[in-house]
Structures are given as C-alpha cells and as structure tokens.
Amino acid sequence: MSINTAAHLNFHGQARSALEFYQSVFGGQTTIATYGDFGMPAELPGATNVVFGQVVADNGFRVMAYDVPGQDAPVAQGAPTTRRENGTTVTEEPFFLSVRGETVEEVRALWERLAEGATVIEAFGPAQWAPTFGMLTDRFGITWILDVAAEYARS
Structure with a gap:
C-alpha cells in the first residue's frame, strides 16, 4: 500500500x-x-x-x-499570528507548511520566490539544527518553514 x-x-x-x-x-x-x-x-x-x-x-x-463555499470575496487578512518572542516561536496557527531540501542553493531559491509579499518571521540563515532555516507567512496568510536537511536527519 x-x-x-x-x-x-x-x-x-x-x-x-x-x-x-x-x-x-x-x-x-x-x-x-x-x-x-x-x-x-x-x-x-x-x-x-x-x-x-x-x-x-x-x-x-x-x-x-x-x-470555501459562500464566500465570493477574499476575507481580509489580519497580521500574522506567528511571531518570535524571547528566542521562541509563538503562534495561534494550527499548522505550518514545511519544505525541506538537500542544498542551501535550492532552498534559498524557493525562499526568495516565496518571500515576495510575505512577512518574514525568522530570516533565512544558519540554524543550530539545520544548515539553513527560515520562517515566513506568505501573501495568502500561510506560514511556511523552509530548511535544508542536516546530515543527521538524512539517515
């Protein structure tokens, strides 16, 4: 299956x-x-x-x-509810979408395009757990996590 x-x-x-x-x-x-x-x-x-x-x-x-049926006009988007406070991510959202790639170059290219019109929550760059990581809420209100798989995560 x-x-x-x-x-x-x-x-x-x-x-x-x-x-x-x-x-x-x-x-x-x-x-x-x-x-x-x-x-x-x-x-x-x-x-x-x-x-x-x-x-x-x-x-x-x-x-x-x-x-969703019954809505013929976009619902006004408020400010993203996900934010960084005191080194932690605070959110009221029930989910994030995660995109993980194998190289910094491939993920950076996705980040740059996805970031157009987005609110950056955490800038794209090195992280303790991954060679590169970033978090943003796109122009449609969807929060994305993009990162590069660490060597230990690939096994």
Whole structure:
C-alpha cells in the first residue's frame, strides 16, 4: 500500500491566485476546477471560485486548495499570528507548511520566490539544527518553514 499526504488549504476567493503563485515558486502542473465547471450556473456568485485545485511538481512538492463555499470575496487578512518572542516561536496557527531540501542553493531559491509579499518571521540563515532555516507567512496568510536537511536527519 502506498500513501501520499498533501496539505489542503482553504481560501475565500483566493485559491486560484494562491495555486498559481505556488506553481510559480515550486514548479509543476496546476489543476483547477471551478464550481461552474461542476454545474453551478455562471451567473451565481462564486461560480468561478475553485472547488478543486492542486499543484503537483516532479520535485515532490504537492499542495491542494479550494475556496470555501459562500464566500465570493477574499476575507481580509489580519497580521500574522506567528511571531518570535524571547528566542521562541509563538503562534495561534494550527499548522505550518514545511519544505525541506538537500542544498542551501535550492532552498534559498524557493525562499526568495516565496518571500515576495510575505512577512518574514525568522530570516533565512544558519540554524543550530539545520544548515539553513527560515520562517515566513506568505501573501495568502500561510506560514511556511523552509530548511535544508542536516546530515543527521538524512539517515
């Protein structure tokens, strides 16, 4: 038996923009189906919202997303709830998305693209547990951890 896990992100009118952005960062193919594609009349609000969407890349990246029904306009994003205080990460978020690569160069390239319009929580750089680590909340309100696998973590 084979099992795959993918984060499934819930948006309010921003799923298409988020998926297109993540595809521009991580590469791969984007699949998007709208409520209209599944039979909702085009004149109804939300018919162009995403009912099923995903980005799948050859490098192993995969994320899914959709627009929660009943919301035809993006919900205003507040300030990120994740922050650094006294050397610790404090958050009210139920999850972060983690991206781990093998080299600093490959992860730095992802960081630079993902950081466009983001709030940096912890700058990308060396960490005690990894050659490189960084944390940010992207323009869609999703908090990401990017790091490079340490030698001991690869075994």
